[in-house]
Amino acid sequence: xxxxxxxxxxxxxxxxxxxxxxxxxxxxxxxxxxxxxxxxxxxxxxxxxxxxxxxxxxxxxxxxxxxxxxxxxxxxxxxxxxxxxxxxxxxxxxxxxxxxxxxxxxxxxxxxxxxxxxxxxxxxxxxxxxxxxxxxxxxxxxxxxxxxxxxxxxxxxxxxxxxxxxxxxxxxxxxxxxxxxxxxxxxxxxxxxxxxxxxxxxxxxxxxxxxxxxxxxxxxxxxxxxxxxxxxxxxxxxxxxxxxxxxxxxxxxxxxxxxxxxxxxxxxxxxxxxxxxxxxxxxxxxxxxxxxxxxxxxxxxxxxxxxxx
Numbered sequence: 466x467x468x469x470x471x472x473x474x475x476x477x478x479x480x481x482x483x484x485x486x487x488x489x490x491x492x493x494x495x496x497x498x499x500x501x502x503x504x505x506x507x508x509x510x511x512x513x514x515x516x517x518x519x520x521x522x523x524x525x526x527x528x529x530x531x532x533x534x535x536x537x538x539x540x541x542x543x544x545x546x547x548x549x550x551x552x553x554x555x556x557x558x559x560x561x562x563x564x565x566x567x568x569x570x571x572x573x574x575x576x577x578x579x580x581x582x583x584x585x586x587x588x589x590x591x592x593x594x595x596x597x598x599x600x601x602x603x604x605x606x607x608x609x610x611x612x613x614x615x616x617x618x619x620x621x622x623x624x625x626x627x628x629x630x631x632x633x634x635x636x637x638x639x640x641x642x643x644x645x646x647x648x649x650x651x652x653x654x655x656x657x658x659x660x661x662x663x664x665x666x667x668x669x670x671x672x673x674x675x676x677x678x679x680x681x682x683x684x685x686x687x688x689x690x691x692x693x694x695x696x697x698x699x700x701x702x703x704x705x706x707x708x709x710x711x712x713x714x715x716x717x718x719x720x721x722x723x724x725x726x727x728x729x730x731x732x733x734x735x736x737x738x739x740x741x742x743x744x745x746x747x748x749x750x751x752x753x754x755x756x757x758x759x760x761x762x763x764x765x766x767x768x769x770x771x772x773x774x
Contacts (some may be wrong), residue, residue, distance in 0.1 A: 506520070508538075514697065529603055540556045541557040551662070552661035575596070577614075589622060596611070658742050718751070718756070740767075755766060755771050756770050
């Protein structure tokens with residue numbers, strides 16, 4: 466029923482996107498235009514409560530290799546990067562050098578000096594997570610291989626936990642376990658809006674739990690309820706918000722909410738932080754979804770194309 470009702474509206478949205486792309490590719494030659502190349506991206510740093518935080522950043526680098534080196538510099542302690550905001554901290558041990566970088570298809574090999582192993586046990590998993598999630602935020606890079614002095618890193622230095630040769634985002638991030646038995650264990654990554662002073666950022670938390678619910682149900686439930694992960698988290702979603710129903714349509718997800726999703730019933734707008742948190746959570750938790758369509762009481766409101774983050 467929901468699919469049939471909105472298929473025409475979806476077609477209109479996709480047609481508009483196609484027109485915009487055509488105009489972008491074939492601009493009007495009679496108009497003088499100046500384009501400035503800016504590499505905007507994402508990096509994961511520790512916040513003041515030791516959670517890896519998703520921060521938006523502008524890079525000086527122009528090529529993928531330069532960007533990877535810049536990411537590693539920012540993640541390294543005492544590199545004194547001017548791009549680290551107050552309240553956030555790097556995690557790669559001091560004096561660590563990136564000896565070389567090698568790009569192989571969608572995998573990048575990072576070869577570090579032996580100082581890389583000087584990580585405290587409490588941070589060794591987050592060290593890998595920070596590097597992998599930051600580097601794979603670059604388009605076309607899906608995994609990272611880590612070497613130390615040309616030797617493949619196969620285990621964490623303290624716990625000796627095995628790590629794969631090609632590490633991707635399936636390692637998850639900021640893991641929280643709420644498991645009572647070994648039945649129906651599901652992992653869902655939720656991006657929570659958070660604030661440090663006046664700066665907005667997002668904290669991804671991968672929660673392992675016993676549940677038979679669909680992941681999107683868990684995402685919405687987590688975002689509308691209070692939590693104790695981090696005191697910087699801000700709850701923007703009204704507790705009365707209800708996900709009436711949802712559908713998976715090819716590579717799209719349709720989310721149908723009640724009117725409590727609106728920030729203001731008169732303007733009928735959804736708070737930007739809520740949309741961004743849902744989009745990031747869906748992108749991280751579902752491999753085959755690239756668009757989310759928002760409906761309120763069966764009326765199509767907006768369509769968002771997901772970006773890797």
